[in-house]
Amino acid sequence: MPLITEVLAEHILVTSRRQPSCDDRNMALKCVLDLVGAAIAGRDMPGPTAVRATARALMGAGSSSIWATGQTASLAGAVFANAAAASALDLDDGHRLARGHPGAAVIPTVLTLLPETSAGANDLISAISVGYDVGVRIASAQMPKMIATRQTGRWASVAAAAAAARLLRCREDQVAHALAIAAVLAPNQQANGSSGYSQLTGNDVKEGIAWSATLGLAAVQLAIGGHSGPTDVFDHPDYYNRQTIVADLGERSHLVGTYFKPYACCRYIHAALDAFLMLVDRSEIDASDIKCVEVETFGWALKLGNKRRPTTLVDMQYSLPYCIAIAAIEGRDALAPLGEDLLGREDLSTFSEKVLLSINDEIDALFPGETLARVTISTSSRRLCSEILGPLGDPKHPMSFEAIEEKFLRVTRRVLTPERQRQIVGGVLDMPDDHGSGLLMALR
Structure with a gap:
């Protein structure tokens, strides 16, 4: 029986030979606009501000854009900064099966890495889809007895690694090792959040998403360079449920089960x-x-x-x-x-x-x-x-692209001019035609 990292690696490579579905395309555009809005709104919070300074000091200079700041950093530094801003205000998307937030790791990884590749529109959409899908599968397969904390940072590195590996068109063996490295190096997050042991959860570490996304990208670069990881990491039933990971793999991406948040809270x-x-x-x-x-x-x-x-x-x-x-x-x-x-x-x-x-x-x-x-x-x-109600933005009570656009305009109204807002919305809508170039220009 093949190892789960090998199964997932083969799946990621297969997506490079397929056209993304219309459902994936439409959901990916919603996810990008929603996440970019969350990042811009969270840009000036204390946590992201500290991350920007730290990223430049420790990770070096570079040409990768830190969104809507006019600043640049190394590729890793920009992913760290953009993911920190995206998760700062709890405005970022989530997935019920994962009990966490794939978008704040996947989309900063994909959009920040994109200029370093020759990826087309289908590659861009596919990388987002596979990042969400693999991340949600790993998250939902965690066995609570051995992996007690439910924090996103525990698995967001794997989501980011899957997305980056797809965008870079890595070899199958490189993908398997990247996923393993990402899983092992992910922050343990045992203290923080609603499932952690700390009683002081009102801090900027939150669910460790920004650091986890950076580790996911690093895992891919390590694997490309020949670094190995324990590729059986997901093949231990006390820790992960194999069937949950592989069920319907390739038939339907978990991207389409994403929820969106109209309010900036848990x-x-x-x-x-x-x-x-x-x-x-x-x-x-x-x-x-x-x-x-x-x-x-x-x-x-x-x-x-x-x-x-x-x-x-x-x-x-x-x-x-x-x-x-x-x-x-x-x-x-x-x-x-x-x-x-x-x-x-x-x-x-x-x-x-x-x-x-x-x-x-x-x-x-x-x-x-x-x-x-x-x-x-x-x-x-x-x-x-009231009746027993579920929240707006869930798949059962979805937010349309127009509703997400309205949210974007509302949450960025204090930090962007109307013209800049229009440029970003237009850049998202043009992604299937210009491969994201207009959006990247608008985000500088």
């Missing part, structure tokens, strides 16, 4: 926000009239930091009560992106104390396949209850 919070905002819009309730907000949801949402007095933007991104308070007092638009002006607000903290969280067994049983919530709002005279 996906586990979105269903509750949608249900709350629906009740408010339908009933025209003023925040001052609300006595209590009851949120029934799944257990992992209650494992978030959920601070009612957050001290950092990351704290806010992982606080269901505080995000509900923002929605109630400041409205939907304040959630994309979250701003530092929302920190230290006594009115928001006071309202967040009215938000009560509980686990609904019916909802919990459907996780991680679905991330649902039911919200009940109580006033002095009324009690309003």
Whole structure:
């Protein structure tokens, strides 16, 4: 029986001989515009700012673009910087099966590497598709007994390596070793995030995506240079479920199962926000009239930091009560992106104390396949209850390209001129014709 890295390597090479499907093409364009918007909106956050300085100091100068900054760095440095910006605000896409965020690793890798290749439009779309697909397969195959943490950094390196290997048209043996190297060098992430042991999760390391993406690219370059890795890394059933990785391989890319996020906070919070905002819009309730907000949801949402007095933007991104308070007092638009002006607000903290969280067994049983919530709002005279709802942007409640374009315009409105916004949107739409050259020019 061939090793899983060998099976995946053969699959990646086969995609170079196929035309991407229309579904893959359309989803890839949505993913690129969404991710670029998240990166530009997150560009000036403390984490990405520190990464840019560190990347130039440690990884050297070069001609690779750090998006929308006018700065350049080495190829590795630019991937590190662009992925850090993309994952800074929790606006980046995700995948329910992976319980994580493939786009913030795959798309910075592909777009930053693209000028170093002779890749055409089909190669570009195919690299994005295979990066998402391989990443999601590895993530969803992790066995929780031996790989307890669910952080994206654990597998994003493999996603980035798959995408880079496809774009560079590596040999099959090089791809197998690149995937193995990427898996072994990935950050362990045991401390951070909702599944980590640390209690101080409001930090810029987050899920380790930026470092993991950089490692994925490095793994490919190492494999090209003759470096080897343990190619049986995925062939141990205590750690990975083989059938989950190989099921329907080549028949359907997991790219098409990507979800998009209208709000700049953890996906586990979105269903509750949608249900709350629906009740408010339908009933025209003023925040001052609300006595209590009851949120029934799944257990992992209650494992978030959920601070009612957050001290950092990351704290806010992982606080269901505080995000509900923002929605109630400041409205939907304040959630994309979250701003530092929302920190230290006594009115928001006071309202967040009215938000009560509980686990609904019916909802919990459907996780991680679905991330649902039911919200009940109580006033002095009324009690309003939503249905059990899933979040906007999931495949069952998809966001169109037009909706993602509207999100892009909204989240970048403070950092880009309208003309620059139009250039980037146009560059994404032209990708099938100009192989991404217009977009890369607009992102300088």
